[in-house]
Amino acid sequence: MIRDITFGQFFPAKSVVHALDPRTKLILVVAYIVLVFIGNNFLCLGLAAAFLILATALSKVPPKLMLRSTRPILFVIAFTAILNLLYIKGDVLLFEWGFVQIYDKGVFTAVFMAIRIILAVLGSSLLTYTTSPTDLTDGLERLMSPLKVLHLPVHEFALMMTIALRFIPTLIEETDKIMSAQKARGADLETGGLVKRVKALVPILIPLFVSSFRRAFDLATAMECRCYHGGEGRTRMKKLQMHGRDAWAFGITALVLGGIIAASILLPPVF
Amino acid sequence: MTNIIETKDLRFEYASEEEGPRVVLDGIDLDIRKGEFVAVLGHNGSGKSTLAKHFNAMLLPSGGKCYVAGMDTADEEKRFDVRQTVGMVLQNPDNQLVATIVEEDVAFGPENMGVPPEEIRKRVDEALKAVGMYEYRRHAPHKLSGGQKQRIAIAGIIAMRPACIVLDEPTAMLDPRGREEVISTIHRLCDEMGITIVLITHYMDETVDADRVVVIDDGRVLLSAAPREVFSQVDRLKAVELDVPQATRLIYRLQKAGVKGLPAGVLTDDECIEVLSNLLEVNGCPSSKPRN
Amino acid sequence: MPILETKELTYIYGQNSPFEKKALDTVSIAIDEGEFVGVIGHTGSGKSTLVQHLNGLIKPTSGSILLDGRDIWAEPKKIRAVRFEVGLCFQYPEYQLFAETVYKDIAFGPQNMGLDEEEVNKRVKSAAAFVSLKPELLEKSPFDLSGGEKRRAAIAGVLAMEPKVLILDEPTAGLDPKGRDVILGQIREYQKERGSTVLLVSHSMEDVARVCSKVLVMNDAKCAMYGTVDEVFTRASELAGMGLNIPQVTRIFLGLKERGYNVNTCVYTARQGRDEILRLLSQAKGGDGR
Numbered sequence A: 001m002i003r004d005i006t007f008g009q010f011f012p013a014k015s016v017v018h019a020l021d022p023r024t025k026l027i028l029v030v031a032y033i034v035l036v037f038i039g040n041n042f043l044c045l046g047l048a049a050a051f052l053i054l055a056t057a058l059s060k061v062p063p064k065l066m067l068r069s070t071r072p073i074l075f076v077i078a079f080t081a082i083l084n085l086l087y088i089k090g091d092v093l094l095f096e097w098g099f100v101q102i103y104d105k106g107v108f109t110a111v112f113m114a115i116r117i118i119l120a121v122l123g124s125s126l127l128t129y130t131t132s133p134t135d136l137t138d139g140l141e142r143l144m145s146p147l148k149v150l151h152l153p154v155h156e157f158a159l160m161m162t163i164a165l166r167f168i169p170t171l172i173e174e175t176d177k178i179m180s181a182q183k184a185r186g187a188d189l190e191t192g193g194l195v196k197r198v199k200a201l202v203p204i205l206i207p208l209f210v211s212s213f214r215r216a217f218d219l220a221t222a223m224e225c226r227c228y229h230g231g232e233g234r235t236r237m238k239k240l241q242m243h244g245r246d247a248w249a250f251g252i253t254a255l256v257l258g259g260i261i262a263a264s265i266l267l268p269p270v271f
Numbered sequence B: 001m002t003n004i005i006e007t008k009d010l011r012f013e014y015a016s017e018e019e020g021p022r023v024v025l026d027g028i029d030l031d032i033r034k035g036e037f038v039a040v041l042g043h044n045g046s047g048k049s050t051l052a053k054h055f056n057a058m059l060l061p062s063g064g065k066c067y068v069a070g071m072d073t074a075d076e077e078k079r080f081d082v083r084q085t086v087g088m089v090l091q092n093p094d095n096q097l098v099a100t101i102v103e104e105d106v107a108f109g110p111e112n113m114g115v116p117p118e119e120i121r122k123r124v125d126e127a128l129k130a131v132g133m134y135e136y137r138r139h140a141p142h143k144l145s146g147g148q149k150q151r152i153a154i155a156g157i158i159a160m161r162p163a164c165i166v167l168d169e170p171t172a173m174l175d176p177r178g179r180e181e182v183i184s185t186i187h188r189l190c191d192e193m194g195i196t197i198v199l200i201t202h203y204m205d206e207t208v209d210a211d212r213v214v215v216i217d218d219g220r221v222l223l224s225a226a227p228r229e230v231f232s233q234v235d236r237l238k239a240v241e242l243d244v245p246q247a248t249r250l251i252y253r254l255q256k257a258g259v260k261g262l263p264a265g266v267l268t269d270d271e272c273i274e275v276l277s278n279l280l281e282v283n284g285c286p287s288s289k290p291r292n
Numbered sequence C: 001m002p003i004l005e006t007k008e009l010t011y012i013y014g015q016n017s018p019f020e021k022k023a024l025d026t027v028s029i030a031i032d033e034g035e036f037v038g039v040i041g042h043t044g045s046g047k048s049t050l051v052q053h054l055n056g057l058i059k060p061t062s063g064s065i066l067l068d069g070r071d072i073w074a075e076p077k078k079i080r081a082v083r084f085e086v087g088l089c090f091q092y093p094e095y096q097l098f099a100e101t102v103y104k105d106i107a108f109g110p111q112n113m114g115l116d117e118e119e120v121n122k123r124v125k126s127a128a129a130f131v132s133l134k135p136e137l138l139e140k141s142p143f144d145l146s147g148g149e150k151r152r153a154a155i156a157g158v159l160a161m162e163p164k165v166l167i168l169d170e171p172t173a174g175l176d177p178k179g180r181d182v183i184l185g186q187i188r189e190y191q192k193e194r195g196s197t198v199l200l201v202s203h204s205m206e207d208v209a210r211v212c213s214k215v216l217v218m219n220d221a222k223c224a225m226y227g228t229v230d231e232v233f234t235r236a237s238e239l240a241g242m243g244l245n246i247p248q249v250t251r252i253f254l255g256l257k258e259r260g261y262n263v264n265t266c267v268y269t270a271r272q273g274r275d276e277i278l279r280l281l282s283q284a285k286g287g288d289g290r
Helices: A022-038 A042-059 A063-068 A071-087 A104-130 A133-150 A154-184 A194-225 A244-266 B048-054 B076-085 B102-113 B117-130 B146-158 B176-193 B227-231 B234-239 B246-256 B269-282 C047-054 C076-085 C102-112 C117-130 C135-139 C147-159 C177-194 C205-211 C229-233 C236-241 C248-258 C270-285
Strands: A093-097 A100-103 B003-016 B020-033 B037-041 B063-068 B086-089 B164-168 B196-201 B212-217 B220-225 C004-013 C021-031 C036-040 C062-067 C086-089 C165-169 C197-201 C214-219 C222-228
Touching (some): A022 A104, A022 A244, A042 A104, A071 A100, A100 A104, A154 A194, A154 C086, B003 B196, B020 B048, B020 B196, B020 B220, B037 B048, B037 B176, B048 B164, B048 B196, B086 B146, B102 B146, B117 B146, B117 B176, B146 B164, B164 B176, B234 B246, B246 C248, C021 C062, C036 C205, C047 C086, C047 C197, C076 C102, C102 C135, C117 C135, C117 C147, C117 C177, C177 C205, C205 C229, C205 C248, C222 C229, C229 C236, C248 C270
Parallel strands (some): B037 B196, B086 B164, C021 C222, C036 C197, C036 C214, C086 C165
Antiparallel strands (some): B212 B220, C004 C021, C004 C062, C214 C222
16 A cells, blocks of 8 residues: 555665665765776776675675666666767777667777666665665765855755655655545546646645645644754764774775776776 | 742733734633643633643743743743743644654654753653653654554653643544543653643543643633532533533433432543442332342 | 445455555445444544445455445446445545635535536535535635534535435544534434435444444454444443443443343433433332332
């Protein structure tokens, strides 16, 4: 049923990767993605892939689930691959048909870019599979907290995220209920042309807006009752703490990073 | 200092667009003692919720005074002290939980107060145990029942260590089981932790075990006495569109029908059974079983 | 022939997922025309799922629903027509108000039925009259009404479809005693005047005892009891076992009976209780003892 939807794509499990500090994971994923895009030959990508496979194995996230996360971007991958195939000129012409000319370098680049994007996406999926949205928000808030000096509303932004995460299931349930109620009065949401369908949404959207405002008002009252007065002077119950495993994770990533930089300097680039 | 809340000729009015100024509270004098369980009864629009919002400075009087633990609620500097002393639980269980995890929601109040992390942890665990929701500390609030959510909201207030909790129709949106959970929880908090409870409600059966029932009508205090005394005045309650327990109504109707020798203010099943068996016994309808 | 009937109705939600749960388990009931049925059961007993099956909002996993002897899912394309014949008013219906005026909101159902303007007008007026909404309120925005008025306007929106069977899911939830009595009274009036079949889902045994002729008890996804108010409420201890409370007066009379007094325990309201005690007292005066 609709109310059992979980958010993001968190895959709950007990693993070393799950137990890592969310800040560690955020930093490492950023480093990993940078490294995938620095690497300019297949050895670099091989190193990155090995690193990803190791992390996935440690995380206990099923590989099938990981692969599934690339599905939404398959189109993007295919599109870049085709562009690369058609536009990169090289020395050896492999195929010619009318204006279509495919060179060896084009093939290499297409494959290379596809692997790059897939590796980057898989890396960020691993982050969302192993970190709950709440922890992610928490980690982001704390990583960004130095930006408060620049008067960026880091706390407010994090609170906004938390409230959104808290209320999305409630609002989905509510939408479901309003839809049923209007259907019970004969609302027809399934048939008709575009205009008719958009019009049919009015009896659902208006009550939903009204109720969201009512909830927002209630929530504001409740927060005020609980002495909320912005981020100033606020403490947090949960202290994020780095452990030995975080040091290990940084160490391993640094090694892989070093390897990739070395490989990309020493070995000739693909293109 | 035995009163936690005192109002002196408290008035509240607001300007409505169409009808000009509207008086919601019209001179309320009320003292609530420390550790007391006070139920405030009144129909919709009687002013009971408006009164409740004065107890933690969510609303400020248009006239008269409201004191919380000796502090004037109109004193801007004391606002957060007032809100920490008198916590408030609202009607809709869905709309007052902030966080995606139960224990983090309970921590919200103390976090706002700037309590050190170790201390918050301790308070959150204690608060969750006090409302019997400790096992649910890692759950997501939206998957809990209404009664459970309301208990989490109560825990969120307890973690702020208030002297008094005001509950504004906390059971109006709950099923009977949820209502029972909430009412027994707040009775326990009052009895075991000595927290003063002000329960705003229109369900008379929830007020039967209170120390005192205050009936508000049209912005004034109509009655303020022990439940037995309040519910013995069936006519006055009916006049302000309030109910009395069925047992009370039954005895009242019998009295009206001319049956003599019945006490007023019968509230519970057992009391009523006792009164009726005496009545039947005296009037020659004996039981077929010997009385013990 | 019953107007509404379910045969071995079963609904499993989240089938083949980790959340799989039986919400209805072979429920077979038959409701006669003109009956006023109270539907009781605690939260999660399946009563809300059941009523959403009766007007075709949810499709059963197995089993069937017969309206006037016809399977409502015989032609799935015509399911909307079923919703006009079996009107369902959800809990807190005021949260579904949306139109610019109360009139337009109440007219939403009749207009969806494809009725002409004159007929729609007639129905809106009569539905508003049933819930005693003053005519001048019809031109106001529904969001400007008081809480009780909003509730009544929303109920009128379902009444205006003039369904053969009217189902109300906790129409009095959250109202104060006055608001509750007003709405219950109006529903009873409607039922009497129209002679239509009404199902009232409620948590309040007192309300059910006061207005209903039959009671349907849902427990654990099954229909646990279906019978007259007297038949069902005498099984007080079974009801208590399902987490349901019978009216206080009934408990008192069952207590008296247990103490050996020869009282009739089919007593649900204070008035009935008074009459029963007075009957006993007058019998005693009459001299024949009991």
